[in-house]
Amino acid sequence: GEMKSPSKWTIVVNIFYSILHSVSATTFVSNPLSGLVILVTMLFCDRRAALLGLVATLAGIASFWPLGLPVQLLVGGSVTFNCFLLGSLLPLAGEETHSWQGIEFLIPLAAVLGIFVVYLWSGFNGILARVDIPVLSAPTNLLALLLVYSGYFLQFSHGPELPSLTHDDDNRIHNKSEDTFQSDCNCSISNQLWSGVVLSQGVIFQVPVAQSYIIYLSVFIYSPILFCQEVLGGVIGTIIGMGLDVNGACSADVCNGVWGYNSLLTAAALGGYFVRFNFHSFLLSIIGAIVSGFMCAVLKKSGVPILGIPFMLSTWILLPLAKMPSSNESSKLRCGDL
Amino acid sequence: GEMKSPSKWTIVVNIFYSILHSVSATTFVSNPLSGLVILVTMLFCDRRAALLGLVATLAGIASFWPLGLPVQLLVGGSVTFNCFLLGSLLPLAGEETHSWQGIEFLIPLAAVLGIFVVYLWSGFNGILARVDIPVLSAPTNLLALLLVYSGYFLQFSHGPELPSLTHDDDNRIHNKSEDTFQSDCNCSISNQLWSGVVLSQGVIFQVPVAQSYIIYLSVFIYSPILFCQEVLGGVIGTIIGMGLDVNGACSADVCNGVWGYNSLLTAAALGGYFVRFNFHSFLLSIIGAIVSGFMCAVLKKSGVPILGIPFMLSTWILLPLAKMPSSNESSKLRCGDL
C-alpha cells in the first residue's frame, strides 16, 4: 500500500517514546509515562547513569536500521531495555561517585555497547526463538560478564572472590545517600526485610530508598497485579537471602535488595508479563522466585557476578511450563486413566 | 468416548504402581516388582532415605493434577524418579546417620522439593522436547546443586574444594556398614574393580555391597541386556577412575562406585533404554560411558558435585546420534560417491 512520508516530528516523538519504553521495560512496565518518571528519578540520583543509559539506548535504536529488525520490537522496548541497563551500569567502574572525569571516554563506550547489545540480541533471538523462549537480559548479562572479567569493572575483578556487581553498586548508593535503612537494619529483622524489598526495585535503577518508592508507585499505577507480583518476588528473594546469608546478623546485601531483585523480576515475568495472572501462574511465579533466590546463592558462592543471571535462567526454565495448555480440559489428568 | 468413574481402589493401586515405577526408573527398570524389591532393600539400609524419597514422590505425583501433565508420564515413572532420587539424598545433610532428629523439618522439605521437581521437569521438557532430547535427571541435578551451594548440604559447601556429593554419601555408607571391600581394596586391583562395579549400582540408592547385588539381580530379571549394559558401564567408569585417581594406590572413591554410576547410567540409556540394543548402540554406549567417566574427572577437579551431571550431559550429546536412520540403506556412505 501507499504510505505518506512521516514528518520529522513524528520520527522524533516515536524515538522519544521508544526510549521511555526502554527505561520502563527494565521492570516489565510498558508505559512511556512510567518510563519518564523513572528516568527523572534516576536523573536526580545519578545523572551519569541515566545519561550513559540514554546514550546506549539511542545507539541501540540506531542499530535497528542496518539489522532490519521489526518496528514492534523497538516500540515495546523489549530489546533496547538491555541497552539502557548496560549503559547505566558503566559509571560503577569509576572510583568516585558523581565525578564526570572520564566521561569523554564513557560516552563512546556506552554507544558502542548499545550497538553490541542489539547485535547480540538478534543473534540470541535467532537461536532462542527456535525453542520459543524470549531473550530477556541475555545480551546485558553476557557483555557485563565480559567487561567484568576483562578488568573494566576493576573492583569486581579479583579473581575467584569476585563480589557481586550489585553489591558494590549498593555500597556506592549508601555512600552517596543517607536515605537508607543501613543503620537501622542492625536492629530488627522486620527492618531488614522492609529495606530489602524496597531496594529490590531501586537496585535495578541504582536509586536509594525514597526513589525506590516512586518507582514502585509507577509500577502500581501501570498495573496493580504486576506491582503485587514484584513485591511478592522481592519478599521471597529477601527472605531467602536472610536465611542463607551467614555473614552476620545484618548483611548489607540483604538490606540493599541484592537478594531480592532477581526474584522480583522472575515473579513479574512468570506471573504477569509473559503469562496472564491466574492461580496457575501465581504458583509458578512463587516457584520461580524461590529458584531464582537460590541461584543467587550459587553465583555468590562461585564468585560470579549475579547481574540478572538468576532471573534469566529461572525464567527460561519455567516459562515453557506457563505456556502449556493446562486449562485444556481434555489434557487434564484422570486417575482412572492410570 | 464415555468412561466409567474409577473406584477409589483403582486410584490407590495406580498411584502405588507409579511410586514403584518411580523407584525402579532411577536405574532404567520399568517394572513395579523391581521397584518393590529396591524399595524394601533401601528400607533395610536407611529408612529415612526411602521415606523421604517416598514423600517427595507422592508430592510429585500430586503435582501432575494442577500442571495437567499426561498420565503416561506418571505411570512410567520417567518424571517422578527425579522426586525419589532427590528426596532420598536429603538425609545426607545431617551430621549423624540413622538419626531421626529434624525429621519434622525434612518431611515438608521433601514434599516441597517433590513439587519443585515436577514443575522444573515440565519447564525443561518444554525446551528440550524442541530439540528432541529427554529431560533425564536435569531437575534433580539443578535442585541438588542449588541446595549444595546454598549451604543445605553443609559438608559440601566449602567453596571451591567441594567434595562430590556421592563421595560423602559413600563415606557415610562405610561408617554404617562393615559390609564393604574398603579394607580389602588396599591390596589388589581386582578387588578395587569388583567393589567399584558392584557399588556403582548401590551408590545410586545409597545401599552397601550386599544390597547392591540384590538391585543388580532385580535389573537382571527385568532385562538381561540392560544388566549387561549396566555392568559394562560400571566397569568402564571404574577403570577410568582407577587410571585417573592420583590420590594413592587405593582410592575410597573408586571402591565406592563413585566413578562408575554415571557411566553405568549412560551405558544403560544409550544401549538399551532409549535405543534398542544392537551393535551400533553397543558401540555408542561404550563411547558414552567413556565420555561420562572423563566428565566425572572434570567435575572432581573443578570442585563441582558430580551428581548425575556426567550421565545427563553425555546422554544428551550422544542420544541424537542413536536416533539417526543409520540402518537406512540409502543413506549409507559409498566410497565411489566421494
Add this chain to the structure above:
Amino acid sequence: GEMKSPSKWTIVVNIFYSILHSVSATTFVSNPLSGLVILVTMLFCDRRAALLGLVATLAGIASFWPLGLPVQLLVGGSVTFNCFLLGSLLPLAGEETHSWQGIEFLIPLAAVLGIFVVYLWSGFNGILARVDIPVLSAPTNLLALLLVYSGYFLQFSHGPELPSLTHDDDNRIHNKSEDTFQSDCNCSISNQLWSGVVLSQGVIFQVPVAQSYIIYLSVFIYSPILFCQEVLGGVIGTIIGMGLDVNGACSADVCNGVWGYNSLLTAAALGGYFVRFNFHSFLLSIIGAIVSGFMCAVLKKSGVPILGIPFMLSTWILLPLAKMPSSNESSKLRCGDL
C-alpha cells in the same frame, strides 16, 4: 539409478582429498592444495603433530561408514578437521619436544579420539541442527577439556590456575625455534602486534612465524577476502590482548598469537565462510572478533583452557543474525511505522 563400482584408486584418491580438506578446513579453506601446503609445512616443524593429526583424521573418516553420515560432509572436511586438530594437539602433553618416546601409545590414542570426535560431532549436530547452527569445533573443545581436566595434559592440570592450552603450546614453539619475535617484542608495540597477528594463524597449526606466513599465503591464494578477514580478526584479537594483558609491557601470550586466533577464526566464519562477504557481514565479523577477544579474557581469568571455545561461542551467538533476511526491503525499518 545404477552405479558402477568405483575402482580402488578412486577410493584412495578420494580419501586423500578428504584428508587434505580436513587440514585446510581448520582455517576455513576448502582447497586440497592449501591443505597439502599446510600439511607439508607442519611436517617440517613438528612431524609428530602432523602424523597424529593424520592418524586421527583417518580414524574419523573410517567412522563415517558405521554412522552412515552423508558423503558431502566427508569431502568438505567440515567434520574431520576436528579430528586433525585434536590429534595434532596430543604431542603437547609430553615433556620433551621432538621426542618420539611414547609414540606407540599416542598413535592408538589419536585413532580412538578420531572415532570419538565423529561420534560426538553427530550427536552435537543432532541437537544443534534443530536450532540451525553449525557444530564448529565443539567435539575438539569438549574432548580436549576432558583430556586436560583428567590430567592427560599434565602441565595444564594445576587446578584453578590452569594456563591456557595454547600458551604452553607457544612456549614450546619458542623453545624449539629461534624464528620468533619474542626477543624483539620487549621493545615496541608495533612488533608485538605484528608478531601476534602473524602467529594468530600459526598457533592453530603449531608452527612458528616463517611457516605462519606460508599458511597465510595459502589462505590468500584460496580467497583474498578470507585472508583479509582473518588478518582483521587477528589484529582485533591481538589489540584486545595488548590492552587487557596486565602481565607487563610485553606479554608472551600476545606475541605468540594466543589472543588472536579465536578472533581470526570468528571473523573468517562470520564474514566469509558461513556468510557471503558484504558490508553487513563485515560489521558482524568485527563485532564477533571483539566479543571473541573478550571471551578469551574471561576464560584466562577463570583458569579454563581457551582452546577454540571463544570462537565457537561467539560464532554460535552471532551466526543466526547473519542469516537474517536483512537485505529484504519489505522488512526494513521505517520510522513512520513506529
